[in-house]
Amino acid sequence: MIVAELKPFDEIMAMLAGSRKVLVLGCGSCVTVCLSGGQKQAEELASLIRLRSQQTGMDITVDVDCITRQCDKEFFDNFKFDPRGYDAVVSLACGVGVGFMSREMPDLRILPGLNTTFYGANTAPGEWKEFCHGCGDCVLAWTGGICPIARCSKSLINGTCGGTNGGKCEVKPEMDCAWLLIYQRLRELGKLDEYRKIRPARDWRKDRGSGVRRLSRQELSQIDEEPRQ
Amino acid sequence: MTEPVSNLQSQLDSGKFVVTGEIGPPKGVNVDKCLHEAEAYLKNSVAAVNVTDIQTAVMRTGSMAVSHLLVSKGIEPVYQMVTRDRNRLALQSDLLSAYVLGVRNVLALTGDHVAMGDHPAAKPVYDLDSVSLLAAITNLEAGRDMGLDTKGNPNQLDGAPRFFKGACVTPCAEEVEPQIIKLEKKIEAGAQFIQTQAVYDPAAFEKFMNRISHLKAPVLVGIVMLKTAGMAKYMNSSVPGVNVPDAIIKRMADAAKEDRQKVSIEICGELVAKMKHCCQGAHLMTLGWDHCVPEIVKAAGL
Structure with a gap:
C-alpha cells in the first residue's frame, strides 16, 4: 500500500490561513489501512482545526467527508458534501489523490494534509516499512524477494558495501542491511550464484530518469468510450 | 602482461612489498599543508599516495x-573516486579529466552515505556502484563510454585512457562471504589491486587472505593510525568491519600522552611486520600524522 503520515498540524493551519469554509476529505483506501487518512483521522483533524480556530479567532467552519478512493473519478459521485462549496479541501489522500482531485476539479483548492512517504506494509503494531520504490524494473527475482533499490540506503545492485554493520546499515541503527538479508536468503535458497553475477548499471529512465512516467495500453484505450488525456 | 601505467603497478608487478599513504584534502582552499606533508614525509617513503574523495561525506576540496x-x-597519487556524488556522465568525464592531468591510479569506491557526513540533506547519487564504476573504467580503456550512438553502438572515444584500477574490501566484516563475492565481482569488472579497510587482527587477516587465495590481485592491508585508546574504542563501536583487539587498546591507554604517537608507530610497524608475509603491501592511513610514515616503514622492517 501507499503509506503516508499526517503533516505537522501547524503546517496544515498555515495552509488554511484566510479560509473560512474547509472540507477535510478522507480517503478509504491505502491511507485508511495505514491509519493516517481515513474517516476517523479526517474527523480527528477536523476537531483539531475547529479547536484551533476557536482559540485563535480564525472563524473556520469545518465539515468532514470520506470517499473510497480519491484517485478514481468513479467515486467522485459519492461525496456527501459537495467540495465546490468550500474555500479549501484538506485531502487526507496520498499525493496521487491530491494531484488527481486537483486535475479533475481545477477550480478547487485541494491541500495536502498528509506527507506521502513510501510503498510499504505493516510489519509490527504501529510500524510500516518500505518494500518497493516503484523503480519500473523489478529485480526481486534475483534478490530473494528483498528489494535492494528500496531497502538498501544506496540502492546498490551488486552486493554489500563497507557500511554493513552487525546486520544493520550504518546509516541508521534500526535499518537492516538489505544486502546482508539478500545474501542470507539466497544462501538459504541455494541461489548464491545470483549474488555472484555482475549486475550492469541500471537504466534509470524506468525510474524517474526521463521525467514523468506514463502507462499506455493500446488494447484498453481502444475500448474506452471517452478517451482520456 | 601489459606495460605498467604507474609506479605503483610496476612495483606491485615486481613482487616488492609496497607501501601506500593517504592524504585528505582540506575543507577550504589551503592545500599547502597537505601538499607539504606529502612532499616532506610521503614522497620518499611510499610508492603512491591516496587522495580521498570527499571522505566520510564531509565536503572539502576534490580528489x-x-x-x-x-x-x-613528482608524487604519484591514487585518485579515489566514490559513486555517491556524481552520475555516470560526471564520473566518466572526471576519469578522462584525471587522466589528462596525469593521474594513473584510480581507487573505485561506493563512498560513505551522505547521512554520515556534514551535508546529510544532500541527494545521494549512486547512479553506479563500485562494480559498475570499475566496469566503466575498463570500458573507457577499451575506447568506449557507457553511452550509445544513434545506431545503438557504443560511443567511441577520441583517445582512450589507461589506469591502474583499485578496489576496496573489508577483511574483518562479521559476514565475510558477501564481501568476498563482491570482491570477486570487482576483480571481474577490472580491479587490479586491492586496498583494505583497517585491519588490527593479523590472524583474522591471514584467514581472510587464505580465503581469497584464488584471486590474483595484489592486496595492500589497510592500517589506520590510532591516536588514542578512545579513538580505538570509537572505531570498534562505530566503524563497520573494524575490530581493534583489547591488547592494542590497552597499549594506547597505558601510554603517557607524550608517548602515544611513538606507541602508535610501534603498533603500526608490528602489524605490518606480522601481516607482510601474507599480502603484497600496506596502505597506511595516518590521519594527519603523515610525518610518522617513515618511522612506521622502519619499524615494520621494510
Whole structure:
C-alpha cells in the first residue's frame, strides 16, 4: 500500500490561513489501512482545526467527508458534501489523490494534509516499512524477494558495501542491511550464484530518469468510450 | 602482461612489498599543508599516495585537483573516486579529466552515505556502484563510454585512457562471504589491486587472505593510525568491519600522552611486520600524522 503520515498540524493551519469554509476529505483506501487518512483521522483533524480556530479567532467552519478512493473519478459521485462549496479541501489522500482531485476539479483548492512517504506494509503494531520504490524494473527475482533499490540506503545492485554493520546499515541503527538479508536468503535458497553475477548499471529512465512516467495500453484505450488525456 | 601505467603497478608487478599513504584534502582552499606533508614525509617513503574523495561525506576540496597537484610535485597519487556524488556522465568525464592531468591510479569506491557526513540533506547519487564504476573504467580503456550512438553502438572515444584500477574490501566484516563475492565481482569488472579497510587482527587477516587465495590481485592491508585508546574504542563501536583487539587498546591507554604517537608507530610497524608475509603491501592511513610514515616503514622492517 501507499503509506503516508499526517503533516505537522501547524503546517496544515498555515495552509488554511484566510479560509473560512474547509472540507477535510478522507480517503478509504491505502491511507485508511495505514491509519493516517481515513474517516476517523479526517474527523480527528477536523476537531483539531475547529479547536484551533476557536482559540485563535480564525472563524473556520469545518465539515468532514470520506470517499473510497480519491484517485478514481468513479467515486467522485459519492461525496456527501459537495467540495465546490468550500474555500479549501484538506485531502487526507496520498499525493496521487491530491494531484488527481486537483486535475479533475481545477477550480478547487485541494491541500495536502498528509506527507506521502513510501510503498510499504505493516510489519509490527504501529510500524510500516518500505518494500518497493516503484523503480519500473523489478529485480526481486534475483534478490530473494528483498528489494535492494528500496531497502538498501544506496540502492546498490551488486552486493554489500563497507557500511554493513552487525546486520544493520550504518546509516541508521534500526535499518537492516538489505544486502546482508539478500545474501542470507539466497544462501538459504541455494541461489548464491545470483549474488555472484555482475549486475550492469541500471537504466534509470524506468525510474524517474526521463521525467514523468506514463502507462499506455493500446488494447484498453481502444475500448474506452471517452478517451482520456 | 601489459606495460605498467604507474609506479605503483610496476612495483606491485615486481613482487616488492609496497607501501601506500593517504592524504585528505582540506575543507577550504589551503592545500599547502597537505601538499607539504606529502612532499616532506610521503614522497620518499611510499610508492603512491591516496587522495580521498570527499571522505566520510564531509565536503572539502576534490580528489582530482589534489591528485593533480601531487603529480606536479613528482608524487604519484591514487585518485579515489566514490559513486555517491556524481552520475555516470560526471564520473566518466572526471576519469578522462584525471587522466589528462596525469593521474594513473584510480581507487573505485561506493563512498560513505551522505547521512554520515556534514551535508546529510544532500541527494545521494549512486547512479553506479563500485562494480559498475570499475566496469566503466575498463570500458573507457577499451575506447568506449557507457553511452550509445544513434545506431545503438557504443560511443567511441577520441583517445582512450589507461589506469591502474583499485578496489576496496573489508577483511574483518562479521559476514565475510558477501564481501568476498563482491570482491570477486570487482576483480571481474577490472580491479587490479586491492586496498583494505583497517585491519588490527593479523590472524583474522591471514584467514581472510587464505580465503581469497584464488584471486590474483595484489592486496595492500589497510592500517589506520590510532591516536588514542578512545579513538580505538570509537572505531570498534562505530566503524563497520573494524575490530581493534583489547591488547592494542590497552597499549594506547597505558601510554603517557607524550608517548602515544611513538606507541602508535610501534603498533603500526608490528602489524605490518606480522601481516607482510601474507599480502603484497600496506596502505597506511595516518590521519594527519603523515610525518610518522617513515618511522612506521622502519619499524615494520621494510
